[in-house]
Amino acid sequence: MKGANVLVGVRERFDVDYNRFFADLTTLCRALGAGSAAEDIAQESILHARERHTQLRDESKLEPWLRRIAARRTFEYLRRQRRHEACGLDDPVVAFLPSDPSVSVDIAAAITRLPERERVAVVLVYALGYEQEEAAAVMSVTRGTVATLLHRARRHLAEHLAAYATERDLP
Amino acid sequence: MRRLTDHVSSDRLGEAARHASLDYLRDVERRHVEACERCRRLYGGYRLTDRLLAAQWREVKLPAAALERPTRRATLAGLWAGFAAGFEARRLAPFAAIAAVVLLVGTAVAVPRLLPAPAAVPSSLDTTRSVAPGTQAWPSSTSGPAASATTQASGSGKAPSSQPEPTPAVSAAESPQQLVLDTTRLGGDPVAWSPDGSHLLVLVSGKAQVRDARGAAGGSVYADAAAWFNSSTFAVATRSPTRGLETIRLVDTGGRVVGTLPGIYGMGATPFATLVGSGSGQLAIASRVEVDPLSPSDPSASPSATSTEPGTPGWHFVLWNGKLSAGHDGVPVAFTRDGRKLAVLHPGSVAGGNVTGWLEILATPSLKTVAAFNGLTLRLGPGAMGSAYGLDASFSPDGRYLLASGTLVDVTNGSSFVAGKGGWLGDGTLVTASDDGLLRWGAGHATLDSRFPGAGTVEASRHGELIYFYGDGKPALYLNGSGTLYALTLDGVGSIERLLIAPDGRTIALDGRATDGSSIAAVASLTR
Numbered sequence: 001m002k003g004a005n006v007l008v009g010v011r012e013r014f015d016v017d018y019n020r021f022f023a024d025l026t027t028l029c030r031a032l033g034a035g036s037a038a039e040d041i042a043q044e045s046i047l048h049a050r051e052r053h054t055q056l057r058d059e060s061k062l063e064p065w066l067r068r069i070a071a072r073r074t075f076e077y078l079r080r081q082r083r084h085e086a087c088g089l090d091d092p093v094v095a096f097l098p099s100d101p102s103v104s105v106d107i108a109a110a111i112t113r114l115p116e117r118e119r120v121a122v123v124l125v126y127a128l129g130y131e132q133e134e135a136a137a138v139m140s141v142t143r144g145t146v147a148t149l150l151h152r153a154r155r156h157l158a159e160h161l162a163a164y165a166t167e168r169d170l171p
Numbered sequence: 172m173r174r175l176t177d178h179v180s181s182d183r184l185g186e187a188a189r190h191a192s193l194d195y196l197r198d199v200e201r202r203h204v205e206a207c208e209r210c211r212r213l214y215g216g217y218r219l220t221d222r223l224l225a226a227q228w229r230e231v232k233l234p235a236a237a238l239e240r241p242t243r244r245a246t247l248a249g250l251w252a253g254f255a256a257g258f259e260a261r262r263l264a265p266f267a268a269i270a271a272v273v274l275l276v277g278t279a280v281a282v283p284r285l286l287p288a289p290a291a292v293p294s295s296l297d298t299t300r301s302v303a304p305g306t307q308a309w310p311s312s313t314s315g316p317a318a319s320a321t322t323q324a325s326g327s328g329k330a331p332s333s334q335p336e337p338t339p340a341v342s343a344a345e346s347p348q349q350l351v352l353d354t355t356r357l358g359g360d361p362v363a364w365s366p367d368g369s370h371l372l373v374l375v376s377g378k379a380q381v382r383d384a385r386g387a388a389g390g391s392v393y394a395d396a397a398a399w400f401n402s403s404t405f406a407v408a409t410r411s412p413t414r415g416l417e418t419i420r421l422v423d424t425g426g427r428v429v430g431t432l433p434g435i436y437g438m439g440a441t442p443f444a445t446l447v448g449s450g451s452g453q454l455a456i457a458s459r460v461e462v463d464p465l466s467p468s469d470p471s472a473s474p475s476a477t478s479t480e481p482g483t484p485g486w487h488f489v490l491w492n493g494k495l496s497a498g499h500d501g502v503p504v505a506f507t508r509d510g511r512k513l514a515v516l517h518p519g520s521v522a523g524g525n526v527t528g529w530l531e532i533l534a535t536p537s538l539k540t541v542a543a544f545n546g547l548t549l550r551l552g553p554g555a556m557g558s559a560y561g562l563d564a565s566f567s568p569d570g571r572y573l574l575a576s577g578t579l580v581d582v583t584n585g586s587s588f589v590a591g592k593g594g595w596l597g598d599g600t601l602v603t604a605s606d607d608g609l610l611r612w613g614a615g616h617a618t619l620d621s622r623f624p625g626a627g628t629v630e631a632s633r634h635g636e637l638i639y640f641y642g643d644g645k646p647a648l649y650l651n652g653s654g655t656l657y658a659l660t661l662d663g664v665g666s667i668e669r670l671l672i673a674p675d676g677r678t679i680a681l682d683g684r685a686t687d688g689s690s691i692a693a694v695a696s697l698t699r
Contacts (some may be wrong), residue, residue: 023519023520030545030546036545111223122224123228126224126225126228127228128228154185154217154220154221154224155181155182155185157216157220157223157224158181158184158185158188158213158216158217158219158220159181159213159216160216161215161216161219161220161223162212162213162215162216163212163216164216164219
């Protein structure tokens with residue numbers, strides 16, 4: 001019966017913590033590039049997880065599990081978007097960027113043009129403040145892979161921004 | 172053995188950047204970096220990257236065209252340029268010879284166009300800078316805030332950037348004339364000038380007191396928050412000591428209560444209301460509901476306890492323009508100058524000194540949504556008296572841009588960036604303060620006005636006057652509407668902490684430190 005109690009606890013947490021889960025997942029989906037679909041994906045992810053909460057063995061891993069579901073759905077959504085080329089050149093794209101006064105379109109472009117896995121790792125760790133282990137769980141990779149992706153992303157950004165920093169005598 | 176001519180590896184440069192010093196490198200490496208442009212540039216790139224990664228991140232909207240991926244040909248050319256830049260020419264000699272043979276063979280079999288010839292690659296190709304003019308997310312040369320004539324010269328045709336650039340066109344050698352002003356002391360903190368600049372609200376011991384432009388005291392009334400309704404009437408929110416709820420009253424410049432708005436506002440453990448006035452006969456009144464008003468556990472909470480119709484905890488507001496509107500969610504931030512639009516923040520979370528939420532632009536008085544944007548992050552600040560989150564916000568004269576706590580938002584597309592705190596001149600030029608001096612924004616970028624050096628604070632009037640002042644006792648600099656620069660000496664004032672210019676640009680109110688070190692609040696006329 002202990003297991004049943006745990007399951008009831010998980011179901012209750014969906015109801016009690018719905019707003020917090022929703023806000024957390026919406027931010028995650030936006031950061032991953034879901035844009036205006038972020039709220040829909042977050043809600044679908046919570047409903048999906050709630051229906052399948054019996055699959056969760058360890059209650060303490062509820063949030064990482066939710067994030068993984070939301071991330072997977074976001075990546076699926078982005079793949080569909082790319083296939084259909086739905087985004088016109090005049091449509092705004094939402095991106096997470098450093099709020100540094102020196103950030104310009106050049107820098108924004110450098111960040112958004114990072115290879116997808118590197119960009120995702122950068123956004124999860126630097127924009128959302130996830131630990132590398134948490135980012136690894138969301139991306140379904142190992143912590144070492146996240147560290148490697150961050151290292152590569154830093155090098156790519158440095159190469160992109162080398163001329164920009166020199167021209168403006170930064171830093 | 173490392174030779175001086177060998178490039179320093181990317182990882183070593185990255186480590187040096189992480190330690191913020193070339194001293195981290197070995198002597199031979201450091202000497203090479205100092206002599207080698209490529210390594211120096213890469214080191215600079217790492218330093219900038221680390222600074223960006225350590226900054227706070229926020230969600231912004233950018234036009235997709237600005238982030239358009241480079242074409243396949245440009246990518247190949249960029250790869251080749253990077254490859255070529257990474258090696259010394261003499262090392263490339265054998266590869267070049269092989270490439271030449273391959274090219275010749277390729278030519279012979281009629282496939283010369285499959286690969287771009289190295290000679291066709293622009294030497295300075297930088298795919299990150301392929302943004303077409305006019306596609307940037309922030310103010311452009313055609314639609315942004317107008318640049319002043321003195322700063323336009325260096326700005327036209329450049330890519331947009333929030334990075335300030337010095338402008339030699341500004342008359343750096345101009346020395347300010349001395350201007351000594353008499354002051355009249357106030358008994359409290361100045362809050363806001365009336366829209367016509369004829370009266371000033373001053374907070375004195377929990378009361379809002381009216382003063383005329385010369386500082387003479389008028390009537391006063393108890394107030395938790397105050398805002399100008401029009402040039403002759405202001406609104407105050409006053410809390411009932413017994414019921415813990417607030418009433419909103421309209422008061423004339425003589426301090427007489429001329430009306431009380433229907434409804435009572437604010438509830439919960441820490442009730443308060445915030446007021447935003449258009450100055451032209453509209454008032455937005457917001458309350459934060461911290462408990463569910465329908466919850467039976469809180470006896471003070473009932474749906475009738477407020478006219479803002481709260482259904483859930485959070486911010487709600489109503490609009491008063493002679494009659495009360497229906498309730499609406501969100502925190503009113505600022506009216507446009509013509510009073511036809513109202514910016515409303517829907518706060519989500521508060522962390523790290525910032526409030527994050529989404530912004531809604533409403534038409535008034537209908538409160539119909541004109542535009543809405545996600546992902547706005549604003550810095551919390553001291554703001555005006557009773558303002559929610561201490562936000563200090565103002566629209567540009569044309570209503571296209573909103574400057575809220577230093578963040579500039581284009582309300583036509585939601586793009587935003589940190590411009591710094593400042594204000595709008597009458598011609599639409601945005602002026603903000605930075606660590607290096609006064610920035611004038613226009614043509615999509617900022618230019619430094621070297622007449623106003625160092626870290627200060629700027630206040631501007633609608634008529635074009637601006638004052639740049641310092642908190643450390645340096646004389647404030649005053650640029651009048653006709654472009655004459657003055658160094659201000661204010662009688663009895665040692666340093667200025669906060670300053671308000673009247674909308675007509677004729678009078679200032681300030682608080683700060685007196686020459687004897689005590690606190691001082693005063694008004695002074697800018698006209699002699």
